[in-house]
């Protein structure tokens with residue numbers, strides 16, 4: 001394959017010594033870029049009050065050039081907080097009630113995409129393969145084509161794609177769908193997301209599915225497929241094994257005093273179903289008196305997108321709820337919920353997952369949910385825990401050894417917690433073995449290779 005150019009809203013720069021190791025996606029993309037040589041371009045995460053942002057910050061590390069651009073404060077407000085996270089994110093997570101449309105934000109989103117295309121185009125060589133990531137950058141290919149680029153351009157959507165009736169509530173859904181047709185390959189997380197996309201094209205009468213995964217719309221023919229993202233399974237399992245000696249993990253183990261640990265790990269996001277999960281835990285405790293004072297629920301929830309009002313409101317709501325439930329069901333010697341509002345490094349997380357008898361992953365809607373896969377990879381093969389997983393996470397299409405739940409059904413989720421806690425070792429091993437075998441084969445390197453193989457062949 002020729003040179004690879006990756007474009008994403010956030011860029012993972014190489015780790016400095018002493019930093020926590022990079023996440024699975026960064027590991028896979030950096031490996032692919034290192035192999036083929038290439039560029040990783042995106043937003044620096046910085047904004048300035050200046051009218052024009054500073055020139056690209058170019059950093060060379062081995063075979064990879066990192067090209068980072070600042071954005072203006074207005075750009076960040078309209079493109080990232082505004083249209084990407086207050087329109088596309090809620091719509092793609094089936095939350096029409098939370099979408100806030102504003103002409104200014106929509107215009108800002110398309111303007112920033114044009115700006116990034118203009119910064120990127122001069123760096124591109126004729127046979128470069130370009131891989132664009134996620135909902136922030138859907139119109140990028142259209143902009144690049146308008147500037148005359150003929151390169152292969154692929155797009156991968158990390159979040160769900162909703163059914164037509166949800167999508168069509170978004171005023172600019174036509175422009176967004178049209179934007180995707182300028183790619184050569186459009187990849188989704190699951191078969192359901194792909195089917196929703198094709199369904200939308202057909203319903204609107206603007207496109208069709210041809211043979212061999214080919215799609216046609218707006219006079220263009222391109223390929224659609226699904227490529228479930230994964231983790232660096234073997235490496236993550238190693239972290240978990242090693243973490244037994246980590247001081248934080250040891251302290252955590254000591255502090256639960258032999259109780260069963262239930263773990264939840266999510267960005268503070270309304271799509272993650274955290275409030276329903278706390279309700280389910282409360283219901284489990286109330287309806288299983290034998291487990292009083294015998295179980296600890298650890299919820300690790302770093303703050304996310306705090307400038308967006310819906311996220312800011314959630315911070316208060318979840319903290320209050322955790323406090324209320326602890327007040328209602330706790331005792332002088334037992335705090336049932338430990339709620340942590342900070343980010344924890346992945347090697348420590350790996351150790352905490354391994355300590356936990358239940359991994360509670362119950363999003364209301366999620367593109368994939370890598371926490372579910374990490375929980376499985378981190379388990380002790382001789383004494384694995386049980387994954388309780390929402391059927392609305394992309395991961396549920398693959399992790400069939402999990403106890404699948406409907407997160408809106410509080411009693412059902414509480415019953416699954418009880419079933420997991422009481423599950424015999426043979427059943428736990430059998431369920432875990434099936435999932436681990438799958439994750440070892442379909443790891444993040446396989447995901448990256450599969451997508452790039454199809455893109456180069458497209």
Ligand SMILES: O=P(O)(O)OC[C@H]1O[C@H](O[C@H]2O[C@H](CO)[C@@H](O)[C@H](O)[C@H]2O)[C@H](O)[C@@H](O)[C@@H]1O
Pocket residue numbers: 009010134158159229304305366367368369370
């Ligand atoms: O960049 P942020 O706004 O801070 O948000 C963090 C990331 O959130 C989203 O993650 C998604 O991608 C995961 C990997 O494919 C997937 O497992 C998960 O279900 C998705 O929610 C977002 O898509 C990323 O772009 C953000 O960087």
Ligand SMILES: O=c1ccn([C@@H]2O[C@H](COP(=O)(O)OP(=O)(O)O)[C@@H](O)[C@H]2O)c(=O)[nH]1
Pocket residue numbers: 023024265266267300301302342343344345346349368369370371372374
């Ligand atoms: O305190 C934390 C919480 C989460 N994560 C990582 O953040 C990622 C979350 O990915 P996921 O797909 O579950 O959800 P997203 O946040 O991307 O929607 C996983 O790799 C977690 O290990 C982390 O490193 N520290």
